[in-house]
Amino acid sequence: MHNDPIIQAKQTRSQQTQDKLLQALSDCLKEQFFEHISVAQITERAGVSVGTFYRRFKNKEALLPFLYQNFGIKLDKWVQKMERNTKDSLNEQVAYLVEKMTKFLQENAGIFRTLHLNARLYPEILPTSKLNERSAEYNRISAILMLHPDEINHQCAKTACDMAIFVLISNLIEKILYRELTPALASPISINDNTEQITLMMQSYLTANNLGKK
Amino acid sequence: MHNDPIIQAKQTRSQQTQDKLLQALSDCLKEQFFEHISVAQITERAGVSVGTFYRRFKNKEALLPFLYQNFGIKLDKWVQKMERNTKDSLNEQVAYLVEKMTKFLQENAGIFRTLHLNARLYPEILPTSKLNERSAEYNRISAILMLHPDEINHQCAKTACDMAIFVLISNLIEKILYRELTPALASPISINDNTEQITLMMQSYLTANNLGKK
Amino acid sequence: MHNDPIIQAKQTRSQQTQDKLLQALSDCLKEQFFEHISVAQITERAGVSVGTFYRRFKNKEALLPFLYQNFGIKLDKWVQKMERNTKDSLNEQVAYLVEKMTKFLQENAGIFRTLHLNARLYPEILPTSKLNERSAEYNRISAILMLHPDEINHQCAKTACDMAIFVLISNLIEKILYRELTPALASPISINDNTEQITLMMQSYLTANNLGKK
Amino acid sequence: MHNDPIIQAKQTRSQQTQDKLLQALSDCLKEQFFEHISVAQITERAGVSVGTFYRRFKNKEALLPFLYQNFGIKLDKWVQKMERNTKDSLNEQVAYLVEKMTKFLQENAGIFRTLHLNARLYPEILPTSKLNERSAEYNRISAILMLHPDEINHQCAKTACDMAIFVLISNLIEKILYRELTPALASPISINDNTEQITLMMQSYLTANNLGKK
DNA sequence: GATGAATGAGTCTTCATTCAT
DNA sequence: TATGAATGAAGACTCATTCAT
Numbered sequence: 050m051h052n053d054p055i056i057q058a059k060q061t062r063s064q065q066t067q068d069k070l071l072q073a074l075s076d077c078l079k080e081q082f083f084e085h086i087s088v089a090q091i092t093e094r095a096g097v098s099v100g101t102f103y104r105r106f107k108n109k110e111a112l113l114p115f116l117y118q119n120f121g122i123k124l125d126k127w128v129q130k131m132e133r134n135t136k137d138s139l140n141e142q143v144a145y146l147v148e149k150m151t152k153f154l155q156e157n158a159g160i161f162r163t164l165h166l167n168a169r170l171y172p173e174i175l176p177t178s179k180l181n182e183r184s185a186e187y188n189r190i191s192a193i194l195m196l197h198p199d200e201i202n203h204q205c206a207k208t209a210c211d212m213a214i215f216v217l218i219s220n221l222i223e224k225i226l227y228r229e230l231t232p233a234l235a236s237p238i239s240i241n242d243n244t245e246q247i248t249l250m251m252q253s254y255l256t257a258n259n260l261g262k263k
Numbered sequence: 264m265h266n267d268p269i270i271q272a273k274q275t276r277s278q279q280t281q282d283k284l285l286q287a288l289s290d291c292l293k294e295q296f297f298e299h300i301s302v303a304q305i306t307e308r309a310g311v312s313v314g315t316f317y318r319r320f321k322n323k324e325a326l327l328p329f330l331y332q333n334f335g336i337k338l339d340k341w342v343q344k345m346e347r348n349t350k351d352s353l354n355e356q357v358a359y360l361v362e363k364m365t366k367f368l369q370e371n372a373g374i375f376r377t378l379h380l381n382a383r384l385y386p387e388i389l390p391t392s393k394l395n396e397r398s399a400e401y402n403r404i405s406a407i408l409m410l411h412p413d414e415i416n417h418q419c420a421k422t423a424c425d426m427a428i429f430v431l432i433s434n435l436i437e438k439i440l441y442r443e444l445t446p447a448l449a450s451p452i453s454i455n456d457n458t459e460q461i462t463l464m465m466q467s468y469l470t471a472n473n474l475g476k477k
Numbered sequence: 478m479h480n481d482p483i484i485q486a487k488q489t490r491s492q493q494t495q496d497k498l499l500q501a502l503s504d505c506l507k508e509q510f511f512e513h514i515s516v517a518q519i520t521e522r523a524g525v526s527v528g529t530f531y532r533r534f535k536n537k538e539a540l541l542p543f544l545y546q547n548f549g550i551k552l553d554k555w556v557q558k559m560e561r562n563t564k565d566s567l568n569e570q571v572a573y574l575v576e577k578m579t580k581f582l583q584e585n586a587g588i589f590r591t592l593h594l595n596a597r598l599y600p601e602i603l604p605t606s607k608l609n610e611r612s613a614e615y616n617r618i619s620a621i622l623m624l625h626p627d628e629i630n631h632q633c634a635k636t637a638c639d640m641a642i643f644v645l646i647s648n649l650i651e652k653i654l655y656r657e658l659t660p661a662l663a664s665p666i667s668i669n670d671n672t673e674q675i676t677l678m679m680q681s682y683l684t685a686n687n688l689g690k691k
Numbered sequence: 692m693h694n695d696p697i698i699q700a701k702q703t704r705s706q707q708t709q710d711k712l713l714q715a716l717s718d719c720l721k722e723q724f725f726e727h728i729s730v731a732q733i734t735e736r737a738g739v740s741v742g743t744f745y746r747r748f749k750n751k752e753a754l755l756p757f758l759y760q761n762f763g764i765k766l767d768k769w770v771q772k773m774e775r776n777t778k779d780s781l782n783e784q785v786a787y788l789v790e791k792m793t794k795f796l797q798e799n800a801g802i803f804r805t806l807h808l809n810a811r812l813y814p815e816i817l818p819t820s821k822l823n824e825r826s827a828e829y830n831r832i833s834a835i836l837m838l839h840p841d842e843i844n845h846q847c848a849k850t851a852c853d854m855a856i857f858v859l860i861s862n863l864i865e866k867i868l869y870r871e872l873t874p875a876l877a878s879p880i881s882i883n884d885n886t887e888q889i890t891l892m893m894q895s896y897l898t899a900n901n902l903g904k905k
Numbered sequence: 906g907a908t909g910a911a912t913g914a915g916t917c918t919t920c921a922t923t924c925a926t
Numbered sequence: 927t928a929t930g931a932a933t934g935a936a937g938a939c940t941c942a943t944t945c946a947t
Contacts, residue, residue, distance in 0.1 A: 062910070062947085082384055084298055087937055098912045103939065166383055168444050169376075170296060184449040208452065212460040215450040219433040222446075230382050232436075235398040236429035238422065246426040253467040254460075301920060312929045317922070510812060512726055515941060526908045531943070590811075596872050597808055598724055612877040636880065640888040643878035647861040650874075658810045660864070663826040664857035666850065674854040681895040704926085704931070729916060740933045745918065 067105050069095040071119070074112050079159045083113075083167055113167060120160055121183075127153055128189050139197035140252050146193065147217060147248045151240075154225040162226050190214050194255070201255050213251045220247050281319055283309040285333070288326050292377045297327075298384065327381060334378060335397075341367055342403050353411035354466050360407065361431060361462045365454075368439040376440050404428050408469065415469050427465045434461050495533055497523040499547070502540050506591045511541075512598065541595060548592060549611075555581055556617050567625035568680050574621065575645060575676045579668075582653040590654050618642050622683070629683050641679045648675050709747050711737040713761070716754050721801045725755075725809055755809060762802055763825075769795055770831050781839035782894050788835065789859060789890045793882075796867040804868050832856050836897065843897050855893045862889050 073095035077086045088109055092102045106112055131149065136142040154161055194201075194210040203209040223233045224243045238246065287309035291300045302323050306316045320326055345363065350356040368375055408415075408424040417423040437447045438457050452460065501523035505514045516537050520530045534540055559577065564570040582589055622629075622638040631637040651661045652671050666674065715737035719728045730751055734744045748754055773791065778784040796803055836843075836852040845851040865875045866885045880888065 066910080084384075088939085089937075099939080100913065100941080101911050104910070108938075162383075166380070169380055169441060170298075172444060183445045184451075187446065187449040188451075208456060208460065211450055212452050212457070212464070215437075215446060215452060215457075216430060216434050216461065216464060218446045219437040220430050223429075223433040223436070227383060230386060231397050232401065232429060232432045235401040236425055237398075237402075238426055238429060242422060243426070243429075246422065247430065250426070250430060250464060250468040254464040302922085303920075313922085314924085314929050315927085318927080322921075512812075516943085517941075527943085528908050528945085529906085532906075536942075594808070594811055597804075597869060598726075611873045612879075615874065615877040616879075636884060636888065639878055640880050640885070640892070643865075643874060643880060643885075644858060644862050644889065644892060646874045647865040648858050650865070651857075651861040655811060659825045660829065660857060660860045663829040664853055665826075665830075666854050666857060670850060671854070671857075674850065675858065678854070678858060678892060678896040682892040708931080730918085731916075741918080742920080742934065743932050746931070750917080 066095075066097055066101060067115075069097060070102060070105065071112065071115055074116065075160065078163045083109075083163060084170065110171070113171075116160070117164065120164060123157070124183075124186055128186050131190065131193055135193060135196055139194065139200035139255060142194060142197060143213075143251045143255065144248050146190070147244055147251070150217065151221060151225060151244055154221050158226055161222075165222060165226060187211075187214060203255070209255055213255055217247060217251060277319075280309070280311055280315060281329075283311065284316060284319065285326060285329050288330065289374070293373055297323075297377065297381055324385065327385070330374075331378065334374060337371070338397075338400055342400050345404065345407055349407060349410055353408065353414035353469060356408060356411060357427075357465045357469065358462050360404070361458055361465070364431065365435060365439060365458055368435050372440055375436075379436065379440065401425075401428060417469070423469055427469055431461060431465060491533075494523070494525055494529060495543075497525065498530060498533065499540060499543055502544065503588070507587050511537075511591065511595055538599065541599070544588075545592065548588060551585070552611075552614055556614050559618065559621055563621060563624055567622065567628040567683060570622060570625060571641075571679045571683070572676050574618070575672055575679070578645065579649060579653060579672055582649050586654055589650075593650060593654060615639075615642060631683070637683055641683055645675060645679060708737075708739055708743060709757075711739060712744060712747060713754065713757055716758065717802065720805045725751075725805060726812065752813070755813075758802070759806065762806060765799070766825075766828055770828050773832065773835055777835060777838055781836065781842040781897060784836060784839060785855075785893045785897070786890050788832070789886055789893070792859065792863060793867060793886055796863050800868055803864075807864060807868060829853075829856060845897070851897055855897055859889060859893060 070091060073091045074086070076094060077090055086109070088099060088102055091109070091112075092099050095102075131146065134145070136145050188211075191207070191210040191214045194213065195206060198206055201209055220243070224238075224240060227233055228240065284305060287305045288300070290308060291304055300323070302313055302316055305323070305326075306313050309316075345360065348359070350359050402425075405421070405424040405428045408427060409420060412420055415423055434457070438452075438454060441447055442454065498519060501519045502514070504522060505518055514537070516527055516530055519537070519540075520527050523530075559574065562573070564573050616639075619635070619638040619642045622641060623634060626634055629637055648671070652666075652668060655661055656668065712733060715733045716728070718736055719732055728751070730741060730744055733751070733754075734741050737744075769791075773788065776787070778787050830853075833849070833852040833856045836855060837848060840848055843851055862885070866880075866882060869875055870882065
């Protein structure tokens with residue numbers, strides 16, 4: 050006769066449906082692109098009726114913010130993990146970051162691809178605030194490199210770290226998320242080589258070695 | 264009453280229709296994404312009937328290879344120009360390449376974006392052979408850097424050049440084509456800084472300076 | 478622990494719910510047509526759940542008879558008022574009736590329009606018995622004119638009075654309820670002129686002047 | 692090998708479809724109200740596909756103007772007929788008009804009901820210009836009565852004729868189009884009596900007999 | 906009883922593709 | 927051969943009604 054289980058159950062029912070729908074969308078996204086997924090498909094996969102879908106969400110697009118939000122949590126956790134596992138030297142830190150980020154992208158390729166492409170197809174439906182939050186996380190990753198300021202040989206260490214992170218991410222997006230397409234495909238570098246070389250490139254860039262320029 | 268002129272005329276007419284349709288598609292692509300363009304729209308813009316469209320092309324997707332082909336010609340010309348304008352030192356060569364490629368992408372952002380996204384949305388409709396041709400062009404760009412072998416301080420100069428080019432392209436795709444989106448947006452590097460820094464990074468990477476690593 | 482108060486309370490509560498729903502429907506009808514009002518809208522406005530609605534009423538249409546009934550009470554009161562305020566001469570009586578009826582329609586245009594249109598859109602859901610009751614009220618209005626039998630110059634005074642009332646009502650429906658639509662709109666008669674002229678017409682018709690007929 | 696038949700055929704095909712759809716709507720309207728008719732119903736009845744419907748008309752509502760237009764032509768013809776068949780005396784003229792108009796409404800009750808109700812349900816979709824045209828036709832009918840100015844005993848003959856016509860139309864709308872509903876139902880006047888009495892009323896009103904008032 | 910979540914039939918609408926002319 | 931009318935499958939969305947809690 051306790052209230053809690055009942056309330057819990059009530060909350061859960063509603064929430065369960067929403068979760069089922071989000072999960073169904075995630076599943077569908079592994080096979081096809083958002084645009085090609087119909088509401089009927091999602092609801093069928095979720096085991097609910099279309100009406101139920103429209104009771105929760107205004108339309109298919111309304112699901113995306115939740116996807117972004119869920120992803121944000123995942124991303125935050127990952128960054129936290131990186132922040133807890135710092136390395137003693139810059140070079141080690143860079144190597145570790147490249148390795149872990151590669152793995153992170155590989156393991157979440159489906160969701161990453163979706164969000165990456167959606168952002169490009171529907172820039173308007175992304176709430177600006179969310180984007181800013183990503184910016185915060187990029188900063189935090191950059192800050193991890195900044196833990197080794199004396200090893201960074203650069204006019205502006207901050208800029209260098211930001212740039213290194215940005216280059217790394219751009220590189221991994223193409224190499225990991227779209228490895229079977231141009232430009233990744235056109236480039237004869239294997240994934241393993243890519244990991245090694247991008248590490249090397251970041252290290253070269255960040256450390257003293259830029260004396261050569263002028 | 265000679266056959267030739269008539270056939271000629273027919274071929275020409277046929278060709279004209281095809282060109283008109285391709286042009287119409289290109290025009291439409293400036294305003295909306297391929298997916299959202301209907302056959303009716305294309306034919307209306309081209310001034311031909313839908314029936315005529317289906318006489319020439321199996322479906323809308325069948326237009327894309329032609330678009331890729333046209334782009335291939337453009338790309339080839341650009342690479343040729345790069346091949347003709349080589350620099351004396353590796354560092355100069357890198358700086359020149361970064362500058363020109365940035366400009367090339369900026370000037371053709373529309374078509375680049377379309378092809379880049381289409382490739383990601385419809386990987387299946389890209390004929391493999393076309394991709395290989397791209398691969399050839401990537402190779403040629405890489406080869407330009409290889410003109411300075413003694414300046415490249417690397418186990419495998421070829422790998423290093425390929426990698427440098429691939430990183431450059433990935434970087435420019437995000438920074439130039441999607442500058443208002445994550446990750447470009449989340450990164451605080453300006454476009455000018457990006458040009459400068461990516462040059463620096465490639466130079467650091469390619470030249471001797473990797474002594475620091477170990 | 479007496480039953481009465483509880484039952485009373487229950488009945489009251491039940492009745493309250495019903496009243497709330499009827500009131501909600503009335504409110505909605507001021508803004509949109511019955512057809513376009515959803516059960517969800519009504520219940521939301523009434524502050525009850527849809528389930529509760531369906532416990533009370535078979536469906537949305539089942540609300541209408543209650544609306545008609547409420548209106549019947551209003552109408553009855555108005556007729557009673559007319560019956561209490563009779564005039565000495567037929568002409569005066571007609572003028573008074575026209576004036577008051579015009580005002581009555583103007584003041585209740587919303588509900589009149591609704592019932593008038595609903596009756597036309599859903600003739601089947603009007604319980605016949607209710608209609609007969611209207612018939613009774615029409616008769617009572619007609620009877621008011623019949624209070625001046627000697628002034629009515631007609632083969633059948635009853636027929637003449639019934640006819641006069643019917644013509645008056647038809648005229649006011651179009652002129653008052655739908656004054657911005659055809660036929661009212663197409664007719665260049667102003668509302669004031671209409672009041673005056675319909676009075677005149679009824680008087681002409683009812684009084685001696687039908688000598689012309691044969 | 693004449694062009695005409697072919698062109699004719701082409702024009703006809705397109706036109707035929709449109710006519711079929713309009714006819715189908717008309718047929719459906721005999722059984723149910725516009726609002727309750729689905730596009731699928733109309734196209735099925737017309738023997739064409741839904742796609743064909745949407746090629747001609749933006750949506751269901753887009754059919755209405757055509758219905759109005761067709762009706763306008765019919766109405767115009769009827770008015771012309773009335774204009775050609777004038778009577779020698781006002782009384783005869785009134786009687787003739789009442790008789791013919793009653794018949795006209797009876798024969799076109801379906802379409803009249805539809806237009807009358809639609810105007811009330813969707814006042815916004817009626818192009819104002821069309822309404823004005825009706826106004827012209829009302830004027831023409833009124834003008835027929837005005838052919839007997841010396842028989843009309845009224846301050847303003849024009850006003851009297853307009854009023855008479857408006858009252859007649861209002862009366863017939865309720866009595867003919869909605870004879871089984873309030874107020875027509877509530878009034879004990881038969882249709883035959885109504886014809887006779889409305890004639891009488893108009894005659895009384897228009898002719899000298901208004902001396903009695905004061 | 907009351908609640909409101911879930912259902913699913915029904916409607917509108919689009920658009921790729923076919924086919925009569 | 928070119929045209930554009932016709933087709934119909936497919937998808938989005940609504941809402942009256944039911945039913946588990």
